[in-house]
Amino acid sequence: xxxxxxxxxxxxxxxxxxxxxxxxxxxxxxxxxxxxxxxxxxxxxxxxxxxxxxxxxxxxxxxxxxxxxxxxxxxxxxxxxxxxxxxxxxxxxxxxxxxxxxxxxxxxxxxxxxxxxxxxxxxxxxxxxxxxxxxxxxxxxxxxxxxxxxxxxxxxx
Amino acid sequence: xxxxxxxxxxxxxxxxxxxxxxxxxxxxxxxxxxxxxxxxxxxxxxxxxxxxxxxxxxxxxxxxxxxxxxxxxxxxxxxxxxxxxxxxxxxxxxxxxxxxxxxxxxxxxxxxxxxxxxxxxxxxxxxxxxxxxxxxxxxxxxxxxxxxxxxxxxxxxxxxxxxxxxxxxxxxxxxxxxxxxxxxxxxxxxxxxxxx
Numbered sequence: 001x002x003x004x005x006x007x008x009x010x011x012x013x014x015x016x017x018x019x020x021x022x023x024x025x026x027x028x029x030x031x032x033x034x035x036x037x038x039x040x041x042x043x044x045x046x047x048x049x050x051x052x053x054x055x056x057x058x059x060x061x062x063x064x065x066x067x068x069x070x071x072x073x074x075x076x077x078x079x080x081x082x083x084x085x086x087x088x089x090x091x092x093x094x095x096x097x098x099x100x101x102x103x104x105x106x107x108x109x110x111x112x113x114x115x116x117x118x119x120x121x122x123x124x125x126x127x128x129x130x131x132x133x134x135x136x137x138x139x140x141x142x143x144x145x146x147x148x149x150x151x152x153x154x155x156x157x
Numbered sequence: 158x159x160x161x162x163x164x165x166x167x168x169x170x171x172x173x174x175x176x177x178x179x180x181x182x183x184x185x186x187x188x189x190x191x192x193x194x195x196x197x198x199x200x201x202x203x204x205x206x207x208x209x210x211x212x213x214x215x216x217x218x219x220x221x222x223x224x225x226x227x228x229x230x231x232x233x234x235x236x237x238x239x240x241x242x243x244x245x246x247x248x249x250x251x252x253x254x255x256x257x258x259x260x261x262x263x264x265x266x267x268x269x270x271x272x273x274x275x276x277x278x279x280x281x282x283x284x285x286x287x288x289x290x291x292x293x294x295x296x297x298x299x300x301x302x303x304x305x306x307x308x309x310x311x312x313x314x315x316x317x318x319x320x321x322x323x324x325x326x327x328x329x330x331x332x333x334x335x336x337x338x339x340x341x342x343x344x345x346x347x348x349x350x351x352x353x
Contacts, residue, residue, distance in 0.1 A: 005348070006160045013164035038252030039216075039232060040160045040169045054199045054218045058232065062204070062213060065248040143225045144161075144168075147349045151224045152342050 008042060012133040016043040019125045023102075027118040028110040030089065033103040034096075034126070035060050042100070060093055060103050083112055094119055097127040158252040159348050167228045170344050171252055172337075175277050176259035177269035178210070178238035181298040184327040185259060186217045186233055189337060192330065193219060211237040214249050221341070231341060238273065247280050255292035255344035256281075257336055259327075260315055262297050262305035267314060274315050292343035293320045296336045301326040 008016075020032045024046050031046035033053065039061035041053050068078045082093040092104040092115045102123060104115050160169040174182040183203065190201045199218035206212045215235040220228060236246040250256075258277060260270045278288035297311050306314075308324065316322055321339045325332025 005351070006158055007163065008161070009163045013162070036160060038158060038160070038171055042162070052200055055202055055216070058216045058218075059202065062216075062248075065251065066213065066245070069244050069248055143227065144349050147224060147345060152345050155221045155224060155229060155341070156338055 006036060008133065012129055013043060015129045016126065017045060019122050019129070020045040023104070023118055023122040027104060027106065027115045029104045029106040029115065031103075031105045033057065033060070033105075035101040035103060037061055037064065037095075037099050037101060046105075056103070060101050063093065064095060064101050081116070092116065092119060094123065096123045097130050100126060100130060102126065159254050159344075161227070165228075166226060167230055168224075168348070169230045169232065170254040170341075170348070171232045171234065172255045172257065172340055172344065173250055173253045174233065174235040174257045174259055175246070175250075175273065176238055176298075177261055177266060177273040178240070180238060180259045180261040180266070180270075180273075181325075181327040182235035182238060182259050183211055183215050185257070185296070185298075185325075185333050185336070186215050186235055188327055188330045188333045189219070189233070190217055192334070197221065210239065211235055212242075213237065213245050224345070229345075231344075233337075240272070240276075243276065243280075246276070247283065250277075250280050251284055253281075253286075253291070254347065255340045256294070257340050258293060258295045258315070260295060260297050260311060262299045262311065263302055264304050264306050267306060267310075270311075271314055289318060292340065292347045293318065294336055294340040294343065295320060295322040296325045296327075296332060297322065298325045298327050298332075300324045300331070301329065 016034055020034060020043055024032045031048055034043045035041055035057040039058040041057040044053055067082060071079045078095060080095045084091040089105055089107050094102050096102050102119060104119060106115055174185055176182055186201060190198060197220050202216040204213040217233040219231045234249050236249045258274060281288040281291050295316050323332045323336045325336060327333055
């Protein structure tokens with residue numbers, strides 16, 4: 001990461017995906033998403049085809065931001081875990097390393113206890129990958145530095 | 158904060174529509190939604206009260222094609238304009254790459270415009286952004302109404318930075334895409350410079 005940008009390279013993306021796949025199978029979840037706190041989807045595994053993943057990422061980030069605001073009001077830094085229970089599906093949302101959001105959707109084949117347990121382990125693994133991503137992402141933005149006015153203009157044709 | 162995904166070759170940027178209550182932020186997004194093709198826009202989400210006032214935010218994702226082999230995606234958000242929703246505004250402004258300040262041209266709303274602009278500067282500063290450098294475009298909305306302030310007056314009140322400014326009637330779509338295009342340009346130029 002450089003100031004003002006967050007860069008996800010192929011290696012870290014694959015590492016994130018591997019951790020999410022393991023979490024998906026270990027927790028018997030339906031879908032697992034990894035979102036950044038600004039609401040952008042980083043990675044997802046499972047039965048994602050039924051989901052509007054862009055909206056989900058944005059709302060999960062809004063949810064964490066709003067509950068974080070509530071936490072501050074009572075003197076807490078943040079509520080790091082949210083759990084939403086539905087009739088059929090449930091959602092476990094947690095903050096990883098203060099900047100990522102891990103969303104697990106699961107049904108009655110799993111339980112909140114199991115999900116919470118597996119999420120804890122996965123969070124530690126994600127944190128390590130994130131640390132290496134942050135450490136090694138400078139100097140790869142030639143394509144952006146080379147952007148011309150014409151490139152930008154071409155978006156609007 | 159822009160997000161560059163090398164794996165899917167995507168650039169993601171966040172643009173926030175800011176401004177006083179009822180100035181037309183949501184109307185801007187609704188018009189963009191209506192005019193973009195389904196391939197270039199996602200679903201629009203509005204978290205609003207029963208009376209259709211924005212409660213938390215509106216959200217509209219756009220995909221605008223490629224630059225240098227990277228797909229560009231822009232996430233448009235609006236904030237709730239009413240003064241007492243400031244906590245929500247601060248949350249939505251987090252990680253912003255560019256701001257559209259939507260001003261209400263009606264004479265009776267001048268104080269609200271100024272207050273909202275000051276609020277924007279305070280909230281940008283609070284999250285470590287320099288309010289004099291963050292990519293910003295100003296839209297003077299509701300130009301079609303009676304009893305509006307002159308452009309010179311609006312400029313003097315709101316545009317000390319001399320950023321790009323546009324006249325608009327968002328409900329008729331006038332000025333909406335000009336504003337959007339301008340802020341996207343500023344965001345990409347800022348990205349090139351390294352942000353902040």
